[in-house]
Amino acid sequence: MRLKKCSEDEASKVPTFARTEPPDTQKCSEDEASKVPTFARTEPPDTQVTKSVISLLLNYKWHKFSIISEEVWQPVADSLRTQAIKSNMTVSHLMSVLDRHKCCEGNHRCCQNGFWYEVIKETRNRTRST
Numbered sequence: 001m002r003l004k005k006c007s008e009d010e011a012s013k014v015p016t017f018a019r020t021e022p023p024d025t026q027k028c029s030e031d032e033a034s035k036v037p038t039f040a041r042t043e044p045p046d047t048q049v050t051k052s053v054i055s056l057l058l059n060y061k062w063h064k065f066s067i068i069s070e071e072v073w074q075p076v077a078d079s080l081r082t083q084a085i086k087s088n089m090t091v092s093h094l095m096s097v098l099d100r101h102k103c104c105e106g107n108h109r110c111c112q113n114g115f116w117y118e119v120i121k122e123t124r125n126r127t128r129s130t
Contacts, residue, residue: 046079066093066123092127
């Protein structure tokens with residue numbers, strides 16, 4: 001069985017896939033896939049995940065926060081930011097980083113000692129400042 005994460009463009013083609021391949025071979029978080037009656041969802045839509053995170057943050061009265069995500073999770077980070085704005089929350093810092101494996105394989109700065117300490121310190125300072 002072949003699993004693949006589908007992009008937004010591929011999500012629009014899910015009805016075609018559903019007729020030609022077993023329905024559980026697509027891993028897709030986009031809402032478009034939910035319109036296919038034979039589609040078996042293995043991952044919740046981004047909006048469902050982000051609404052849950054927003055509810056949790058509001059419950060603890062966190063109205064200002066930072067988002068740090070790996071590149072592959074950028075659509076979820078964008079959705080979280082959109083939901084935060086709709087809820088009158090402030091995203092003080094939005095940062096996308098390389099997957100740790102790619103980072104170290106390419107000998108990038110993100111693989112060096114102290115990188116994450118600096119990232120956390122910077123986002124903490126931006127988030128907690130007025």
